[in-house]
Amino acid sequence: MNEPRPPGDDSAEGDVNTSPLRREFEAAHLHGKTRAMLAADADVFLHQSLSTPCFNAVASCDGIWLTDVEGRRVMDFHGNNVHQVGYRHPHVMAAVKAQLDTLPFAPRRFTNAAAVDLATKLAALAPDPLGKVLFAPGGTLAIGMALKLARLATGRHKTLSLWDSFHGASLDAISIGGEAVFRKHMGPLLPGTEHAPPCDPGACRFSCGGTCNAKCAEYIDYVLGKEEDVGAVIIETIRCTDVQIPPPEYYRIVRAACDRHGALLILDEVPICLGRTGRMFAFEHYGIVPDMVVLGKGLGGAVFPMAALVARRDLDIAADRALGHYTHEKSSVGCAAALATLEVIENEKLLERSQTLGARSLERMRELKRHHPLVADVRGIGLLLGIELARDGAPARREAEQVMYHCLAHGLSFKVGQGNVLTLSPPLVITPEELDAAFTILDAALSAVETGSR
Numbered sequence: 365m366n367e368p369r370p371p372g373d374d375s376a377e378g379d380v381n382t383s384p385l386r387r388e389f390e391a392a393h394l395h396g397k398t399r400a401m402l403a404a405d406a407d408v409f410l411h412q413s414l415s416t417p418c419f420n421a422v423a424s425c426d427g428i429w430l431t432d433v434e435g436r437r438v439m440d441f442h443g444n445n446v447h448q449v450g451y452r453h454p455h456v457m458a459a460v461k462a463q464l465d466t467l468p469f470a471p472r473r474f475t476n477a478a479a480v481d482l483a484t485k486l487a488a489l490a491p492d493p494l495g496k497v498l499f500a501p502g503g504t505l506a507i508g509m510a511l512k513l514a515r516l517a518t519g520r521h522k523t524l525s526l527w528d529s530f531h532g533a534s535l536d537a538i539s540i541g542g543e544a545v546f547r548k549h550m551g552p553l554l555p556g557t558e559h560a561p562p563c564d565p566g567a568c569r570f571s572c573g574g575t576c577n578a579k580c581a582e583y584i585d586y587v588l589g590k591e592e593d594v595g596a597v598i599i600e601t602i603r604c605t606d607v608q609i610p611p612p613e614y615y616r617i618v619r620a621a622c623d624r625h626g627a628l629l630i631l632d633e634v635p636i637c638l639g640r641t642g643r644m645f646a647f648e649h650y651g652i653v654p655d656m657v658v659l660g661k662g663l664g665g666a667v668f669p670m671a672a673l674v675a676r677r678d679l680d681i682a683a684d685r686a687l688g689h690y691t692h693e694k695s696s697v698g699c700a701a702a703l704a705t706l707e708v709i710e711n712e713k714l715l716e717r718s719q720t721l722g723a724r725s726l727e728r729m730r731e732l733k734r735h736h737p738l739v740a741d742v743r744g745i746g747l748l749l750g751i752e753l754a755r756d757g758a759p760a761r762r763e764a765e766q767v768m769y770h771c772l773a774h775g776l777s778f779k780v781g782q783g784n785v786l787t788l789s790p791p792l793v794i795t796p797e798e799l800d801a802a803f804t805i806l807d808a809a810l811s812a813v814e815t816g817s818r
């Protein structure tokens with residue numbers, strides 16, 4: 365269903381924040397206090413796509429819930445993917461508060477226990493030969509470190525990544541990223557950043573039709589063979605924005621292609637690591653191990669900006685170069701939050717929970733597909749869920765937005781990816797009852813949009 369978008373449609377990464385439907389939502393639902401805050405926000409911040417103007421103002425958060433400044437609560441099925449353990453998880457909050465009271469910052473050149481413990485834990489969780497770690501205060505920065513390390517390790521500066529991908533908003537990250545909204549009118553990007561078509565099962569550009577022949581993976585092999593000097597292939601293991609789940613053979617072929625042509629495989633799991641897909645690392649679904657994996661977002665326990673590069677042990681080759689060198693590189697508070705988050709994931713068996721509740725969600729989504737002509741496809745892995753809307757065979761972008769605003773007004777927040785995919789990523793601590801309540805809201809929203817009663 366991913367047809368070319370009309371000119372000027374920048375809906376790739378998220379929903380459009382200047383649309384007429386947004387204005388309607390504001391007029392109907394936002395009142396004095398919120399409007400004043402949004403106006404102050406618009407006054408003081410530099411405006412940018414996808415985040416200005418904001419659509420509401422939050423006052424507090426707890427578990428799966430956001431509370432806005434007018435006291436309304438919504439279930440947060442977006443949360444920028446930081447909230448695997450929910451907001452203000454008591455174990456995470458206690459660890460952060462304890463760290464704040466003792467060591468709120470560790471200057472560079474000093475190590476600290478939380479940082480060493482977290483790196484040790486991540487190295488132990490990651491399969492061999494992964495095992496060396498570097499932290500950064502954000503996923504984009506960790507991607508940048510991976511790109512530098514790949515250059516140093518291979519002596520090659522070229523990269524191969526995928527159209528429609530997102531790896532962060534800095535100049536190096538948008539150079540390998542594949543979304544027009546970030547790349548256009550930015551002037552020259554990094555040289556040597558080749559792109560290949562993404563694996564979008566269901567909308568295959570290689571005419572694989574109903575049976576996937578993994579032609580897009582073979583195309584990666586083809587490009588690596590043609591170019592000969594690509595240093596790294598960078599892919600989101602599963603594209604989060606619209607939940608594109610490659611078939612099992614995809615990564616077997618990509619891994620073999622990288623090995624054959626001497627390119628390192630870097631997997632970006634910034635939004636989908638730590639249980640979102642039902643596994644600690646999403647690549648575990650595919651039976652391969654990358655040369656580097658980049659983690660972020662939920663690593664900071666919905667408190668702190670934390671990201672990590674976990675690389676093959678033998679890639680510890682850059683002792684005389686700066687890969688990261690970030691002021692908050694080994695944040696004692698961030699590392700304490702991350703360690704506590706990993707403990708919560710283990711103690712509360714959130715991987716299993718993600719799998720079980722994911723299966724329950726898929727059932728509900730298949731039911732939605734049976735009852736709603738607007739639902740063209742449903743897909744999910746763990747608690748990363750996508751509902752694709754189409755009308756007359758074309759992406760139903762306007763309807764997706766209508767469904768989103770209807771849900772928002774009835775207590776459920778999520779994001780629309782690629783213009784027509786309702787992307788749902790609830791906290792893994794959600795209860796089955798809360799999950800059911802969310803699907804009831806969605807069901808009603810789809811009915812309202814289909815009957816025009818919205």
Ligand SMILES: Cc1ncc(COP(=O)(O)O)c(C=O)c1O
Binds near residue numbers: 502532632633634
């Ligand atoms: C796949 C992916 N990679 C990288 C990033 C960048 O992470 P950050 O915003 O923490 O810099 C994001 C953020 O949304 C992402 O989704």
